[in-house]
Amino acid sequence: xxxxxxxxxxxxxxxxxxxxxxxxxxxxxxxxxxxxxxxxxxxxxxxxxxxxxxxxxxxxxxxxxxxxxxxxxxxxxxxxxxxxxxxxxxxxxxxxxxxxxxxxxxxxxxxxxxxxxxxxxxxxxxxxxxxxxxxxxxxxxxxxxxxxxxxxxxxxxxxxxxxxxxxxxxxxxxxxxxxxxxxxxxxxxxxxxxxxxxxxxxxxxxxxxxxxxxxxxxxxxxxxxxxxxxxxxxxxxxxxxxxxxxxxxxxxxxxxxxxxxxxxxxxxxxxxxxxxxxxxxxxxxxxxxxxxxxxxxxxxxxxxxxxxxxxxxxxxxxxxxxxxxxx
Ligand SMILES: [Zn+2]
Numbered sequence: 001x002x003x004x005x006x007x008x009x010x011x012x013x014x015x016x017x018x019x020x021x022x023x024x025x026x027x028x029x030x031x032x033x034x035x036x037x038x039x040x041x042x043x044x045x046x047x048x049x050x051x052x053x054x055x056x057x058x059x060x061x062x063x064x065x066x067x068x069x070x071x072x073x074x075x076x077x078x079x080x081x082x083x084x085x086x087x088x089x090x091x092x093x094x095x096x097x098x099x100x101x102x103x104x105x106x107x108x109x110x111x112x113x114x115x116x117x118x119x120x121x122x123x124x125x126x127x128x129x130x131x132x133x134x135x136x137x138x139x140x141x142x143x144x145x146x147x148x149x150x151x152x153x154x155x156x157x158x159x160x161x162x163x164x165x166x167x168x169x170x171x172x173x174x175x176x177x178x179x180x181x182x183x184x185x186x187x188x189x190x191x192x193x194x195x196x197x198x199x200x201x202x203x204x205x206x207x208x209x210x211x212x213x214x215x216x217x218x219x220x221x222x223x224x225x226x227x228x229x230x231x232x233x234x235x236x237x238x239x240x241x242x243x244x245x246x247x248x249x250x251x252x253x254x255x256x257x258x259x260x261x262x263x264x265x266x267x268x269x270x271x272x273x274x275x276x277x278x279x280x281x282x283x284x285x286x287x288x289x290x291x292x293x294x295x296x297x298x299x300x301x302x303x304x305x306x307x308x309x310x311x312x313x314x315x316x317x318x319x320x321x322x323x324x325x326x327x
Contacts, residue, residue, distance in 0.1 A: 182233065
C-alpha cells in the first residue's frame with residue numbers, strides 16, 4: 001500500500017510537471033501571439049498615419065500645382081499683352097520713322113540725316129522746320145490775293161496810262177474790286193493812306209528783318225496805322241482807286257528801302273524753299289538764316305527744358321498727404 005501511495009504520488013508529480021510544461025508553453029504562445037498582434041496593430045496604425053500624411057501632401061501638391069498653373073496662365077496672358085504692346089510700339093516706331101523720312105524729304109535734309117539716331121534726326125528736323133516756319137511767318141511769302149491772275153510783272157515797261165517807259169516796282173494782280181487781301185507775313189501797319197491820286201488807297205506793312213510790303217489802288221482797309229497783324233490776317237480789299245486802268249492790286253516788296261521783284265516771294269513755299277536764295281541776291285540770306293537759326297534753336301532748347309521739367313514733375317513720387325498735412 002505504501003508502494004502504491006508512493007507510486008501514485010510520483011505519478012501525480014509527473015502529471016503536474018507535464019501539465020505545467022504544457023501550460024507554460026500555452027502561455028508563452030499566447031504571449032507571443034499578443035505581442036505579434038500588438039506589433040501588427042501598431043504597424044497598421046503607422047501605415048495608416050503615413051498614408052494619411054501622404055494623402056495630405058498629395059492634396060497640398062495638387063493645390064500648389066493648380067496655383068502654379070493659374071499663375072502660369074496669368075503670366076502667359078501678360079506675356080501675350082506685352083508682346084502685343086511691343087508689336088504696336090514697333091509699328092508706331094515704323095510709322096514715326098516714315099514720317100521723319102517724309103519730313104526730312106520735305107525739309108530737304110535728304111540722306112545726310114539718315115545716319116543720326118532718331119532723337120538727333122527729330123531735333124535737326126525740328127530746328128530746320130522751325131527755322132522755315134519762322135521765316136514763312138516773318139518774311140512775305142505767297143499770294144496776297146490767292147488765285148488771282150498776275151497781269152504785270154516787275155521791271156521797266158511802258159506805263160498803260162502815261163505811255164512813258166518807266167520802272168514798274170511791283171506786281172499787278174487782276175482782282176475784281178472787293179477781293180480780300182491777306183498779310184503775307186507778320187507786320188505792323190506803317191501807313192494806311194487814303195488818296196485819289198497815284199497809288200490811290202495804300203497800305204504799307206513793315207515786316208521784320210528790313211522787309212516792307214505795299215498794297216495800292218485798294219477799295220477799303222481792314223486795319224489802322226500802328227496795328228500789328230499776323231500772317232494770313234485780312235488787311236483790306238482790292239479796288240480801282242488812284243491812277244489805275246481797272247480794278248487790280250499793285251503789290252510791292254522793299255528790302256532796306258529798295259524795291260525787290262515780289263515774284264520769287266509770291267512763289268516761295270516749303271517745296272521750293274531754297275530757290276529764293278538764288279533768285280533774290282539783294283538779301284544776305286545766309287546771314288539771315290544764321291540769325292533766325294540761333295533764335296529758333298534757343299526757343300527749342302527752352303521748350304525742351306520746359307518739357308523735361310514738366311515730365312519730371314509729373315513723374316515725381318507723390319508725397320504722403322498725412323505727413324504734409326501734419327501741423
Ligand atoms: Zn502796278
